Amino acid sequence: MNVLRATNLTKQFGKFTALDGVDLEVNKGEVFGFIGPNGAGKSTTIRILLGILNATEGRAEIFGKDVWGDAVEIHKRVAYVPGDINLWPNLTGGEVIDFFLNLRGSGNRNRREELISRFNLDPAKKCRTYSKGNRQKVALIAAFSSDADLYILDEPTSGLDPLMESIFQECVIQAKNEGKSVLLSSHILSEVEKLCDRVGIIREGKMIETGTLKELRHLTRTNFVVETKEPIVSLNELKGVHGIQKADQAVSFQVDTEELDNVLKFITSYGIIRLESAPPTLEDLFMRHYEGTSRTLESGAGGAL
Amino acid sequence: MSQLFKNAGKLTRFQLRQDRFRIPVWLISLSAVTFVTAISFVDLYQNDAERQAIAETMRNPAMTAMVGQGYGLDNYTAGAMMSHQMLLFTAIIVAIMSILLVTRHTRADEEDGRTEIIRSLPSGRLSNLTSTILLVSFTNVLLALIIGFGNYALGIESMDLEGSMLYGAALGATGIFFMALTAVFAQVSESSRGTIGLSFAVLGLAYLIRAIGDVGNETLSWFSPLGWALGAEVYVNNYWWPMLVMLGFSILLCLLAFYLNAMRDLGSGLLPSRPGRTHASLFLRSPFGLALRIQRTAIIAWAAGMFVIGVSYGSILGDLESFMEEIEIMEQMVNPVEGYSLTEQFITMLMAIMSMISTIPVMMIILKLKGEENKNRTEHVYSHAVSRSRVLGSYLILSVAVSFIMQFLAIFGLWAAGSAVMDEGISFAVMFNAGMVYLPAIFVLIGAAVCFVGVIPKLSGLTWLYLIYSFMVVYLGDLLQFPEWMNNLSPFGHIPQIPVEEVDFIHVTILIGIAIGLTVAGFIGYNRRDITG
Numbered sequence: 001m002n003v004l005r006a007t008n009l010t011k012q013f014g015k016f017t018a019l020d021g022v023d024l025e026v027n028k029g030e031v032f033g034f035i036g037p038n039g040a041g042k043s044t045t046i047r048i049l050l051g052i053l054n055a056t057e058g059r060a061e062i063f064g065k066d067v068w069g070d071a072v073e074i075h076k077r078v079a080y081v082p083g084d085i086n087l088w089p090n091l092t093g094g095e096v097i098d099f100f101l102n103l104r105g106s107g108n109r110n111r112r113e114e115l116i117s118r119f120n121l122d123p124a125k126k127c128r129t130y131s132k133g134n135r136q137k138v139a140l141i142a143a144f145s146s147d148a149d150l151y152i153l154d155e156p157t158s159g160l161d162p163l164m165e166s167i168f169q170e171c172v173i174q175a176k177n178e179g180k181s182v183l184l185s186s187h188i189l190s191e192v193e194k195l196c197d198r199v200g201i202i203r204e205g206k207m208i209e210t211g212t213l214k215e216l217r218h219l220t221r222t223n224f225v226v227e228t229k230e231p232i233v234s235l236n237e238l239k240g241v242h243g244i245q246k247a248d249q250a251v252s253f254q255v256d257t258e259e260l261d262n263v264l265k266f267i268t269s270y271g272i273i274r275l276e277s278a279p280p281t282l283e284d285l286f287m288r289h290y291e292g293t294s295r296t297l298e299s300g301a302g303g304a305l
Numbered sequence: 306m307s308q309l310f311k312n313a314g315k316l317t318r319f320q321l322r323q324d325r326f327r328i329p330v331w332l333i334s335l336s337a338v339t340f341v342t343a344i345s346f347v348d349l350y351q352n353d354a355e356r357q358a359i360a361e362t363m364r365n366p367a368m369t370a371m372v373g374q375g376y377g378l379d380n381y382t383a384g385a386m387m388s389h390q391m392l393l394f395t396a397i398i399v400a401i402m403s404i405l406l407v408t409r410h411t412r413a414d415e416e417d418g419r420t421e422i423i424r425s426l427p428s429g430r431l432s433n434l435t436s437t438i439l440l441v442s443f444t445n446v447l448l449a450l451i452i453g454f455g456n457y458a459l460g461i462e463s464m465d466l467e468g469s470m471l472y473g474a475a476l477g478a479t480g481i482f483f484m485a486l487t488a489v490f491a492q493v494s495e496s497s498r499g500t501i502g503l504s505f506a507v508l509g510l511a512y513l514i515r516a517i518g519d520v521g522n523e524t525l526s527w528f529s530p531l532g533w534a535l536g537a538e539v540y541v542n543n544y545w546w547p548m549l550v551m552l553g554f555s556i557l558l559c560l561l562a563f564y565l566n567a568m569r570d571l572g573s574g575l576l577p578s579r580p581g582r583t584h585a586s587l588f589l590r591s592p593f594g595l596a597l598r599i600q601r602t603a604i605i606a607w608a609a610g611m612f613v614i615g616v617s618y619g620s621i622l623g624d625l626e627s628f629m630e631e632i633e634i635m636e637q638m639v640n641p642v643e644g645y646s647l648t649e650q651f652i653t654m655l656m657a658i659m660s661m662i663s664t665i666p667v668m669m670i671i672l673k674l675k676g677e678e679n680k681n682r683t684e685h686v687y688s689h690a691v692s693r694s695r696v697l698g699s700y701l702i703l704s705v706a707v708s709f710i711m712q713f714l715a716i717f718g719l720w721a722a723g724s725a726v727m728d729e730g731i732s733f734a735v736m737f738n739a740g741m742v743y744l745p746a747i748f749v750l751i752g753a754a755v756c757f758v759g760v761i762p763k764l765s766g767l768t769w770l771y772l773i774y775s776f777m778v779v780y781l782g783d784l785l786q787f788p789e790w791m792n793n794l795s796p797f798g799h800i801p802q803i804p805v806e807e808v809d810f811i812h813v814t815i816l817i818g819i820a821i822g823l824t825v826a827g828f829i830g831y832n833r834r835d836i837t838g
Contacts, residue, residue: 013570052424052571072311072427080425086417088323099319103312103426139422152425 001028003150003181004049006060011044011053018044020205021058026150026181031172033196034185035286041205042185043083046154049183050080062150076104079148081139083155083185087127093138094123100142112145118167132159144171151175151182157191169195189282199282201289208289213282220280220288221254229271238263250274309567311429316436317443320410328444331402335395335476336451342391343459346383349786356381363389366624367651370516371658371780374526377541382463384540387456392475394781396534397512399448399476400483403441404504407487410437413497415572424571434488434566438559441484449477468540471548475534478551482530483508485558492565495574502606509610513617520621530554592691593699600673604707607666611711614662615718618655622648622719623726645805652731652739653802655719657779660743661797663711664750664772670704671754675765681838693832701755701824708747716740739803745816746796750775752823759827759834771795 004026011019019041026032036042047053049060051071060067062074087096094116101107116123119137127135136159143151151172157165165188172182172195186192192199193213200210209216221242226232227250235251236244240259245252255263321328350356360381362368369375373393377385411434414420420433429435453473457466464472483504490503511529518525518532526532533547569575588594597604629647674697677683686696716736724730750772757765775795778787792798796816801809 013573047421047571050425051430052421054570070308071424072308072429075425075427078425080422082418082421082425084418085422086419088419090323095322100422100426103315103423103428105427 002026003028004060004062004183006045006049006058008058009045009048009055009060010057011041011048012056018205019048019055022202022205022207023210024060024200024207025210026183028181029176029179030197031176031182031184031195033192033199034183034202035187035189035192035199035282036202040202042202043154045202046080046152046183046185049152050075050078076106077147077149078152079104079143079146079150080152081136081143081154081156083158084132085135085139087130087135087138089128090126092124092126093121093130093134096127096138097123097142097145101146104146104148106147108145108147112141115141115145115171119164133161133164136160137164140168140171144175149180151180151184153182154185155187156184157186157188165191189286193282201286203289209285216285217280218257220285221256222260222280223252223254223278225250225252225274225276226267226272227251227274228267229273232267232270235267238266309429309431310435311427311432313429313432313435313439316423316428316432317439320436320440324406324440328406332444332448332451335398335402335448336455339387339391339395339452340455340459343383343387343456343461343464346386347461350383350386356383356386359386365647366520366621366628367647367654369519370618370621373515373535374519374523376538382540383461384463384465384468387464388468388472388535388537388539388541390781392472392539393515393531393535396476396479396531397508399445399480400508400531401505403445403480403484404487404501404508406441406444407437407484408491408497408500408504410440411488411491412494412500415491416497421571431563431566434491434562438484438488438562442481445477445480445484448480449473452476463540465540468543471537471543471545472539474545474548475537475539478548478555479530479534481555482551482558485555485562488562489558489565492562492569493575495576498603499574499576502603506606506610509614513613517617517620520624591699592686592696593702595686596670596673596696596699596703599677600670600703603669604666607707608710608714611659611663612714612718614659615715615720616722617718618659619719619722620726622651622723622731623728625651626727626729648727649731649804650802652719652736653805656716656739656743657797657800657802658776659715659719659740660712660747660800661772661776661779663708663715664747666711667704667708667747668750668754668768668772670707671700671751671758672765672768674700675758675762678762678836678838683836684838687836693836694828697755697759697828697831701751704751704754705748708744708751709741712740712744712747735804738808742803742808742813743797743800745813745820746800748820749796749816749823752820752827755827756823756830757827759829759831761830762834762837 002025004024006022006024009019009022009024010017022041022045024032024034024045034042034045044053048055049062049067051067051074054068063077065074067074087093091099097112097116101112119141121134121137121141125134127138130138136156140156143153153172157168160168169191172184175182176195182195184192184196196213198210198212199216201208232251235241235253238259239262240256241263242254242256243252350359360375360378363372363375363378363381372390375381375385375389377389381389414423414433423433424430449470450473453470456464456469456472486507487500487504491500494500494503511531515526515529515532515535518527518529519535527536530551533551536547537544565575586594589598625648626646674683683696687693716739719740720731720733720736723736750768753771754765754768757768775797778792778795779797781787782792796819799812799816801807801812
């Protein structure tokens with residue numbers, strides 16, 4: 001069952017096309033990672049999903065309701081955290097959290113207190129004195145102490161220290177375990193890799209790849225470092241082998257997923273002394289898609305490991 | 306449809322919470338000034354004869370241009386004085402209050418991304434604008450009631466209940482009109498600075514149209530919202546219908562604002578934004594270039610504004626001249642001086658006022674440095690090989706240059722329009738001297754601003770208070786008969802009134818000395834203190 005479904009979202013600002021037919025689906029109980037380079041259209045997509053911008057074309061629904069027409073109804077069950085939040089300078093963090101909870105009409109007082117102590121926020125301070133990280137905490141506490149069914153998080157951990165980041169990750173996992181859905185836009189790929197069930201990659205206003213990490217990994221190559229008793233000859237003639245580099249006794253290269261079997265059979269015949277393999281990281285995927293070339297993959301396994 | 310306005314009530318209360326000190330301060334200051342003035346009128350003029358005497362001094366185009374038409378001059382009661390001398394001035398302040406409050410809760414919140422957060426919560430698309438309109442309307446209605454009942458409660462004979470309520474209503478209606486106007490500009494402009502700028506420009510235009518209209522062509526005054534407020538003829542004829550006109554226009558403007566708000570994207574304006582340069586011009590590559598570049602638009606707008614102000618005042622000089630010819634006995638005139646025409650005396654007054662208006666953009670330039678620091682932008686500059694004195698010096702040089710430009714344009718506008726409408730024009734040299742002699746006073750305020758920015762940046766807003774104080778004593782000092790020492794506290798009070806007075810080099814030198822002293826103190830402080838961002 002999907003909680004969020006967007007089809008063919010297009011947004012034009014004057015002549016500039018910010019989004020060009022974006023499709024997106026988030027299922028119930030799923031954490032969906034939304035990644036892409038700066039200016040790719042992540043925030044524009046999110047603003048359309050929040051009913052803040054009106055799409056030029058296409059349709060988006062959350063909980064089966066239209067995001068523009070039924071924005072108010074939808075927002076009662078949605079919590080949003082932007083990447084860069086400005087708060088009202090002469091109100092305290094505590095006041096702002098309460099106002100957000102009050103406007104949504106639901107919220108859990110105990111949870112609010114618990115999160116304030118976990119995130120180590122002083123709610124009695126005026127917002128003008130907060131650093132970026134502390135402002136971010138205000139938004140996160142307000143979001144996670146609400147009874148939302150869908151969390152829309154746009155680079156929510158920017159400015160947080162590593163400790164707070166791990167608390168954020170706990171919050172996301174807890175929400176997921178409660179059967180809630182999360183749309184997480186982030187540049188911290190390790191975070192996405194850790195938390196997300198499925199990932200969508202957007203580039204220049206288009207979704208270029210969507211799927212589980214496992215599915216996406218099929219699209220790319222596994223990194224190998226091999227040391228053999230006898231030198232491997234004519235490795236470069238083998239199908240599906242890329243980026244061969246020799247270092248000391250070892251050789252490193254990448255192999256297309258569909259050719260793994262053949263290549264491994266081939267190299268074992270040379271007598272393996274040492275074999276290291278690493279799955280492609282999200283970063284490999286990301287770089288490959290973003291640059292539109294396989295430049296990083298060519299740079300050798302050492303870099304990818 | 307009702308979804309569009311969801312939770313507007315809660316937002317209003319939230320905004321009220323943000324303004325829990327701001328709004329009371331506005332209301333208390335505005336009503337206090339009103340009540341104190343009313344009481345002082347009663348004290349100053351004890352009987353009909355004294356009041357009539359002052360009424361005679363008001364019967365000239367110069368006064369009319371400044372404070373509006375005197376509807377009750379034939380029976381110049383304390384009430385008539387209030388509506389003649391105080392209503393316009395107070396209405397302008399109320400308009401400023403509305404402009405600032407509306408911008409703060411609409412475009413400024415949107416610009417800083419706070420509106421986006423509100424919109425991500427269950428609130429309607431138009432809720433933020435609605436709540437702002439509710440809040441500012443409520444503030445203006447409250448002001449109307451406080452001043453209305455308050456004026457009546459003073460127990461002054463000529464200030465009856467109906468007139469007092471209308472006095473309050475005229476202020477409230479002006480406030481509501483400018484609230485609605487600002488709400489529209491908040492949709493049109495992409496920034497809060499732009500919103501405030503456009504709104505202030507219309508306010509200034511409303512004042513000038515009314516001034517020209519009141520002196521020459523009464524129909525013209527009806528094209529100014531300030532003309533409607535004065536057209537109520539409070540305490541004299543008590544016309545209520547101009548209030549209805551103002552409220553009617555306000556409702557139309559609010560509807561327009563709602564329409565524009567509903568059709569545009571969040572964060573965007575309706576005025577087009579065009580792509581800029583990809584490389585900095587050679588000129589921009591220095592602190593001075595940066596200081597000029599970031600304030601270029603504002604400086605050009607102010608320069609145009611100063612010229613318009615000069616032309617507007619100049620255009621009434623002709624009426625003043627013909628008025629003089631009609632009246633032979635001049636004894637009752639304010640401080641008549643032998644050998645000088647009323648026009649020349651009026652020019653000295655105009656020069657003082659125009660100089661103080663020129664001081665606004667000049668001071669803004671210095672205080673911009675503090676604004677940049679507040680927004681954490683100066684630290685980027687100082688991370689490069691740039692000394693503090695060089696940056697502050699750049700702002701200072703720009704400020705001094707702009708003070709000359711602003712004065713020149715105002716003087717030139719006044720002279721050009723004046724020569725066109727007068728039979729015997731005043732020579733440019735006389736006007737030039739009369740205007741430029743105010744530069745030392747402006748320099749003192751520049752010095753004060755530099756000193757605050759350098760030594761106690763938190764209080765740099767006080768420089769504005771000093772300018773407002775100067776404006777009050779010079780503009781209203783003669784009317785309200787402030788004691789001499791109050792006048793002396795303002796640098797503008799020490800400037801010789803050319804051509805009526807001789808150039809007084811001692812005073813001018815002392816003023817320049819004070820300006821230099823304050824500036825040096827500011828530079829020392831700025832080099833020593835912590836830069837906060």
